[in-house]
Amino acid sequence: MSTWEGAWNDPGPPDHSPREIITALHLTRVYRHPRAITAVNDVTFSIFEGEIFGLLGPNGAGKTTLFRMLTTLLRPSAGGAFIDGHSITEEPDIIRSIIGVCSQNTTLDPDLTAWENLDFYGELLNLDPEVRDARIRDLLKVSGLSDRGGLPIRTFSRGMMRRLEIVRAFIHNPRILFLDEPTMGLDPASRQAIWGQIRKLNGHGVTVVLTTHYMDEAARLCHRVAFMDTGEIVAIGAPQSLVDQIFSGEIIEVPLPPASERLCGEVLGIPGVISVHADGGLLQIVTRDPDQVLPELRRLIPFEGAGLIDPVARPPTLEDVFIRLTGEARKGRGRME
Numbered sequence: 001m002s003t004w005e006g007a008w009n010d011p012g013p014p015d016h017s018p019r020e021i022i023t024a025l026h027l028t029r030v031y032r033h034p035r036a037i038t039a040v041n042d043v044t045f046s047i048f049e050g051e052i053f054g055l056l057g058p059n060g061a062g063k064t065t066l067f068r069m070l071t072t073l074l075r076p077s078a079g080g081a082f083i084d085g086h087s088i089t090e091e092p093d094i095i096r097s098i099i100g101v102c103s104q105n106t107t108l109d110p111d112l113t114a115w116e117n118l119d120f121y122g123e124l125l126n127l128d129p130e131v132r133d134a135r136i137r138d139l140l141k142v143s144g145l146s147d148r149g150g151l152p153i154r155t156f157s158r159g160m161m162r163r164l165e166i167v168r169a170f171i172h173n174p175r176i177l178f179l180d181e182p183t184m185g186l187d188p189a190s191r192q193a194i195w196g197q198i199r200k201l202n203g204h205g206v207t208v209v210l211t212t213h214y215m216d217e218a219a220r221l222c223h224r225v226a227f228m229d230t231g232e233i234v235a236i237g238a239p240q241s242l243v244d245q246i247f248s249g250e251i252i253e254v255p256l257p258p259a260s261e262r263l264c265g266e267v268l269g270i271p272g273v274i275s276v277h278a279d280g281g282l283l284q285i286v287t288r289d290p291d292q293v294l295p296e297l298r299r300l301i302p303f304e305g306a307g308l309i310d311p312v313a314r315p316p317t318l319e320d321v322f323i324r325l326t327g328e329a330r331k332g333r334g335r336m337e
Contacts, residue, residue, distance in 0.1 A: 018048060018049075019048065019049045020046045020047070020048055020049070021047060021048060021049040021083070021084050021175070021176065021207050022046065022047035022070065022081065022082070022083055022084075022176070022207075022209070023045075023046045023047075023081060023082045024043055024044055024045055024046075024066075024070070024079070024080075024081040025044055025079055025080055025081065025082075026042050026043070026044055026078065026079035026080075027040055027042075027043045027044070027066070027069060027076050027078075027079040027080065027081055028040055028041060028042055028043070028076055028077050028078040028079050029062075029065050029066075029069060029074065029076050029077050030077040030078075038231050039062050039065040039231055040062045040065050040066050040069070040076075040231050041062075041230070041231035041232050042078075042079065042232070043062075043066065043079075043231075043232065043233055044079075045226060045233055045236060047207065047209060048207075048223075049207055050202070050205055050207055051202075051207060051208075051222075051223040051224060052198065052199075052202050052207075052208040052210070052221050052222045052223050053207075053208070053209050053210070053222060053223065053224055053225070053226070054209075054210055054211070054212060054217075054218040054221070054222035054224070054225040054226070055067065055209070055210070055211045055212075055225075055226055055228060056211075056212065056213075056215070056218055056225050056226065056227050056228065056322060057227055057228035057229050057322075057326060058229065061228040061229045061230065061231070061326070062228050062230070062231040062232075063211045063228050064180070064211070065231075066228070067178065067180055067209075067211055069081065069088060070083065070088065070178065070209070071095075071099060071101050071178050072088050072092035072095050072096060075089060076088070076089070083095045083098070083099065083176065084098055084175060084176070086098075097172070097174075098174055098175050098176065099174050099175070099176045099177070099178060100169035100170050100171075100172070100174040100176070100177045100178065101169055101177075101178045101180075102165050102166050102168075102169040102177070102178070102179045102180065102182065103180050104180045104181045104184060106161055106162075106165060107165075108153045108161055108164065108165060108168075109153065110152065110153045110154040111152060111153070111154065112152065112153060113149065113150050113151055113152055113153070114140065114145055114148055114149045114150075114151060114153065114156070114164055115136055115140070115149040115150060117153060117164065117168065118135075118136045118139060118140075118164075118167075118168055118171060119132060119133075119136060121168050121171055122135065122136065122171050122172070125171065125172045127171065127172060132171075135171050135173070136149075136171070139167035139168070139170065139171060140167075142167055142197065142200060142201070143163040143164055143166070143167045143197060144163065144193065144197075145160060145163065145164060148160070157190070158185065158186060158190065159186050159187065159189070159190025159191075159193060159194070160190075162182065162183070162186060162190065162194060163190075163193060163194060163197055166179065166182060166194065166197060166198070166201075167197070170201060170206070174206070175205075175206065175207060176206070176207045176208075176209065177201060177206050177207070177208050177209070178209050178210070179198070179208065179209070179210040179211070180210070180211050181210075181211055181212060181213065182194055182198065182210055182212070183195075183212070183214065183217060184212075184213070191214075191217070195217070195220065195221055198210075198221060199221070210222075215317065215318040215319040215321075215322055216317075216318075216319075218239060218318060219239045219240075219317070219318045222239060223238065224236065224237060224238050224239075225237070225238075225239055225242070225318075227242075227321070227322065227325050227326065229325065229326045234325050234326070235321070235325050239318050242318070242321050243316050243317065243318060243320070243321055246316070246320075246321050246324055246325070247286055247316035247320060247321075247324075248274060248286070248288070249274050249286045249287050249288040249289075250286070250287060250288070250290050250313040250314060250315060250316070251284060251285070251286055251313065251314055251315070251316050251320065252284075252285040252287065252290060252293065252294065252297065252311050252312070252313050252314075253282050253283065253284050253285070253311065253314075254282070254283050254285075254297070254301065254311045255281060255282060255283070256278060256281050256282060256283050263283070263300065263301070264276050264278055264283065266300055267283065267285055267297065267300065270292075270293055270296045270297065270300075271292060271293075271296075272287050272288065272289035272290075272292040272293045273285055273287050273293055274286045274287055274288065277324070279323070279327055284320075285297070286316075287313070290313030293313075294311060294312075294313065297311060298310070298311070
């Protein structure tokens with residue numbers, strides 16, 4: 001497995017929950033029709049009880065396939081995984097009783113009320129009617145929808161429907177909640193509401209595993225994240241830890257002017273420059289001393305004459321980590337179709 005080694009300096013789980021609750025061992029999935037494609041390649045990692053864990057990566061990275069194997073919807077081609085000590089291949093029924101799953105696509109019945117949707121799902125899970133009623137009241141409260149329980153779903157906004165779907169996955173009081181792109185396509189206010197809901201569930205001891213394309217979401221919510229690309233985990237750790245390990249300084253970005261290869265070498269020679277990275281039409285410069293580097297950079301590049309915006313330094317983000325790691329992975333191994 002090709003891995004960015006520095007990212008494996010993993011700070012571990014939250015202090016209050018050191019026990020592994022999910023363990024994947026050499027997990028592999030190969031799709032063989034119409035041609036062999038390795039969607040997940042020899043993945044080994046652990047998720048700890050009580051943490052919010054994010055699976056990140058570009059489209060086609062293998063996140064959804066890994067998600068489906070961990071939730072027993074897809075059998076691995078090789079390797080295996082254990083959910084709270086139970087094998088995903090040997091004990092799928094037990095695992096389904098202790099996990100909740102909220103997929104990307106809505107499965108709510110628009111003609112039923114919020115209460116009826118939850119009640120129907122609870123009945124499918126064979127919950128006792130009295131227990132079911134109490135759970136529905138609690139979950140409507142958690143989702144902030146207590147005053148809308150009697151309204152049909154077709155009157156709900158997308159954000160409200162998403163909040164209901166998340167608590168529906170929690171109706172049988174699972175120990176682990178799997179969320180696939182929980183806020184995709186939602187407006188900022190709805191995303192904030194979902195984040196609060198996830199934190200509230202996690203605060204009651206629920207382990208949360210989520211996939212997301214939103215790096216700000218991962219940075220704000222997750223105790224740890226795993227970056228996937230071309231079927232492999234290329235980095236794992238706490239969001240800020242990964243940022244600090246990959247970017248040991250501030251970032252200055254400028255558009256790539258002509259003769260960029262020569263320029264890269266000259267910029268790298270500026271005192272205080274740690275690294276120079278050219279990608280996507282930008283020259284990304286990492287430095288611990290932007291006050292020293294910026295004047296020299298302005299002397300090298302005639303920003304005003306070239307019509308370029310005067311450069312400034314900024315702190316690195318998890319999005320920078322995403323671009324750096326997955327970009328390097330694609331160059332080194334090629335993209336999975």
